Amino acid sequence: MNFETHKKILKLKYGNTLKYYTHLFGLWLKSLYHRPFRNVYTYGKENKISYCPEGLKIYIWGNGNVVEIDPTVTYFQGQISIGEAESPTDNCTVKIGANSSAAGIAISLREDNSSVTIGKDCMFSWNIALWCTDFHTIYSEETKECLNLGKTIEIGDHVWIGNGVYVLKNTAIADYSVVGAGTLVSKKFTEPHVIIAGTPSQIVKRGINWSRDTPSNYLKKNSLSFQRKTPVSSIPPMASKQQATR
Ligand SMILES: CC(C)(COP(=O)(O)OP(=O)(O)OC[C@H]1O[C@@H](n2cnc3c(N)ncnc32)[C@H](O)[C@@H]1OP(=O)(O)O)[C@@H](O)C(=O)NCCC(=O)NCCS
Secondary structure, three states: OOEEEEEHHHHHHOOHHHHHHHHHHHHHHHHHOOOOOOEEEEEEOEEEEEEOOOEEEEEEEOOOOEEOOOOOOEEEEEEEOOOOOOOOEOOOOOEOOOOOEEEEEEEEEEOOOOOEOOOOOOEEOOOOOOOOOOOOOEEEEOOOOEOOOOOEEEEOOEEEEOOOOEEOOEEEOOOOEEEEOOOEOOOOOOOOOOEEEOOOOEEEEEEEOOOOOHHHHHHHHHOOOOOOOOOOOOOHHHHHHHHEHH
């Protein structure tokens, strides 16, 4: 049905009433912003969204932003927000790799040219915040220079992030790592196969990997005993601090 036919039908339905004009006004308002997918709201120009799985909401205020989600990502609950009405944000990138999943995540970007990258097969629990911004400015009293600009969050492949974790701006978590429940990540962890935990976050175990199975199922599948064959190395907290770099 073309727009003219639609208009005629509406006129017949509503007559020349206020209701009819209100409806037309609503249609016009809707056409002001482009919604390539359900649950995607973009206000601005040249924003590209490759795909949005059910359960995820994407809000963009600004121009030239890119959200690239691999089509194999089916369970990713939460929201991605780039910019806001009062401060549109340009040229940001969010990438989510193949087979990654999330039970409840909020990814926020508010700085131009900033990016959040999530690798393949990552698993996010619920109540998780990835903030590639502090939302407000801290500056040098003397020079007025901004001291807390958000640039990147980089999460490698096969990373498991536990419940209630905050990942702040300018941070990294390397491949095959786990972040313990309630941890606040505020540094770059570049060593793979580690468990990061606590506030301030630090490496609490090395040489690990993880599986989506429950421990019980994992043991059944692999016919292992409950006893550890290879002890994983625990390291004292002070030594682990040196592994994290800003
Ligand atoms: C990270 C986790 C998986 C590690 O389990 P684990 O390998 O059995 O680790 P351990 O219990 O041996 O702990 C190792 C050390 O890290 C500390 N630690 C573990 N998890 C921690 C956390 N979340 N915060 C702070 N410290 C933590 C332990 O106290 C211990 O310290 P110590 O060596 O000084 O005694 C687990 O502690 C965790 O956080 N579980 C919750 C996972 C989750 O959120 N699941 C939700 C569904 S996705």
